[in-house]
Amino acid sequence: NAGVTQTPKFQVLKTGQSMTLQCAQDMNHEYMSWYRQDPGMGLRLIHYSVGAGITDQGEVPNGYNVSRSTTEDFPLRLLSAAPSQTSVYFCASSYSQGVEQYFGPGTRLTVT
Amino acid sequence: GIQVEQSPPDLILQEGANSTLRCNFSDSVNNLQWFHQNPWGQLINLFYIPSGTKQNGRLSATTVATERYSLLYISSSQTTDSGVYFCAVMDSSYKLIFGSGTRLLVRP
Numbered sequence: 001n002a003g004v005t006q007t008p009k010f011q012v013l014k015t016g017q018s019m020t021l022q023c024a025q026d027m028n029h030e031y032m033s034w035y036r037q038d039p040g041m042g043l044r045l046i047h048y049s050v051g052a053g054i055t056d057q058g059e060v061p062n063g064y065n066v067s068r069s070t071t072e073d074f075p076l077r078l079l080s081a082a083p084s085q086t087s088v089y090f091c092a093s094s095y096s097q098g099v100e101q102y103f104g105p106g107t108r109l110t111v112t
Numbered sequence: 113g114i115q116v117e118q119s120p121p122d123l124i125l126q127e128g129a130n131s132t133l134r135c136n137f138s139d140s141v142n143n144l145q146w147f148h149q150n151p152w153g154q155l156i157n158l159f160y161i162p163s164g165t166k167q168n169g170r171l172s173a174t175t176v177a178t179e180r181y182s183l184l185y186i187s188s189s190q191t192t193d194s195g196v197y198f199c200a201v202m203d204s205s206y207k208l209i210f211g212s213g214t215r216l217l218v219r220p
Contacts, residue, residue, distance in 0.1 A: 041212055042116075043198075043210045045208065098143065102157060105154055
């Protein structure tokens with residue numbers, strides 16, 4: 001199993017540009033989530049999904065959209081990037097809500 | 113929401129020393145995880161430990177859910193143990209809440 005994979009590893013955007021961060025898992029996990037990590041801080045939950053077709057907001061959802069059309073994939077969309085969205089983004093998954101979560105390698109995003 | 117506090121914020125050890133990292137949380141939790149973030153930024157699962165004690169090699173963890181704290185023990189530390197250690201708790205809505213971490217540097 002590849003586990004949780006994320007692409008790209010690094011990305012630089014200009015203010016106002018849009019992009020999609022990709023996340024995939026091959027463990028048949030129902031629960032997937034997105035976090036952001038800012039310097040010197042722990043991770044904060046952006047959005048999560050308890051299964052295909054079901055998504056909900058986390059602690060810091062503004063400026064981000066998600067959808068979950070398949071069990072394997074959970075992309076995160078930035079519609080109009082802002083410098084405040086400069087961060088490292090992590091995707092995570094678990095076989096159900098409420099159990100141990102496993103994290104991908106992260107995407108480092110810089111918005112200028 | 114739940115507050116998660118980790119201590120100490122920074123820790124410097126000589127190789128071979130032992131250490132204890134603490135995680136306090138402000139309310140009942142559904143589960144608790146410890147992670148190691150290595151210098152390359154990767155998050156590595158150490159323990160999934162809602163209660164009780166677990167051991168994995170030189171590392172062990174204890175969670176006392178009724179008193180709302182968890183401890184991570186590192187024995188005979190090695191330079192590869194350097195990085196940031198995060199405690200994360202799951203609240204009643206099954207959301208994972210992270211502490212700010214303990215930054216550990218192990219010197220040779």
